[in-house]
Amino acid sequence: MVAGHLQEKSGIYYMVLTYPDLSGKRKTKWISTKLPVKGNKKKAEQLLMETRQSFTPPEKRAKEETLFSDYLLRWLAIIEPTVATTTFSGYSFLVKSILVPYFKETGVTLCELKALDIQTFYSEQLRRVSPRTVVHYHAVLHRALKYAVKVELIDVNPADRVDRPKVTKFIGSFYDSDEVQKLFEAVKGTKLEIPIFLGAFYGLRRSEAIGLKWDAIDFQNDTITIRHTVTSCYLDGKKVQAGTDTTKTKSSMRTLPLVPVFKERLLRQREYQKNCRRLCGKCYNREYSDYICVDELGNLIKPDYLTQVFPRILESHGLRRIRFHDLRHSCASLLLANGVSMKQIQEWLGHSDFATTANVYAHLDYNSKLASANAMSSGLQKALDVIA
Secondary structure, three states: OOEEEEEEEOOEEEEEEEEEOOOOOEEEEEEEEEEEOOOOHHHHHHHHHHHHHHOOOHHHHHHHHOEHHHHHHHHHHHHHHHOOHHHHHHHHHHHHHHHHHHHHHHOOEOOOOOHHHHHHHHHHHOOOOOHHHHHHHHHHHHHHHHHHHHOOOOOOOHHHHOOOOOOOOOOOOOOOHHHHHHHHHHHOOOOOHHHHHHHHHOOOOHHHHHOOEHHHEEOOOOEEEEOOEEEEEEEOOEEEEEEEOOOOOHHHOEEEEOOHHHHHHHHHHHHHHHHHHHHHHHHOOHHHOOEOOEOOOOOEOOHHHHHHHHHHHHHHOOOOOOOOOHHHHHHHHHHHHOOOOHHHHHHHHOOOOHHHHHHHHHHHOHHHHHHHHHHHHHHOHHHHHHHO
């Protein structure tokens, strides 16, 4: 309800209106009657009564008129300076190609959006994409609506009341030591030898392997520091490679020992790149001279190229098909098989917390299960004798 009273200011009557905003807090708005105080009190009171009856709070008016699809585009522009380029690229693609077309067709406004509208959207999307993808849609929608609550455009976040689809836990494939050996033999001397070694031996993510720079290698103290990543994203409709001095999480920024065999391989790679620069001259791409994973012309190996070519290498050499990221799983499984603790594996892989490592690789931890079996056998020895 809009309340109000008259207030004198500089010899003029002003109407001071108070009204509740979307969160229930009272707000105040001053409106001039343009009537001098002397002899105009009744006119001012009549104008105040009419204004109170016709006044619509600005927040409510904007709330009623804003299409949800339009709000999503405005939100996208607002968050652009606050997130990483690759993150914004993902948000932009989803909002512009999936969310806006769908909700624009429904004509639903931000004010009218209900949990059922979002639930219906999820149900329709599940006909064409996986539950994991819809969960990603939910994360972006929830963040956008959370901001709308923050700036008082809506009272509650309808995404809070939506049931997300159940995602089946993904269990990655992995190679044993014999398969890793065959893989190393298959890629020896190729431009993918180094990123594949980094994935299988050090458990590096694709973005970390491609993003490894020469200044991350300390040949004197024999260390490798993971602190730079390269990912693919869309900028202005074009796919580009974005390099950044950040990793997936703070824990992903880590220093690992440089083993002798890989040290020698890197030294050969450095000499090879010097020779390529000398032989190619002006044709050599010096933009990526700081990077280790480049081709003979100095071009950075693209993350997508690594993903696309990797399965072809496996097929051509009769190796079991896995993803490049499964080399990371292979690394963890080999560490577990050789008695390395989960805590040490967490630090080696750069997981943000122990729970992540345990949740992903607990099913591989056979040694701990064997120890448990031995403990139970020892504790229940007499009972076991009964059934022997």
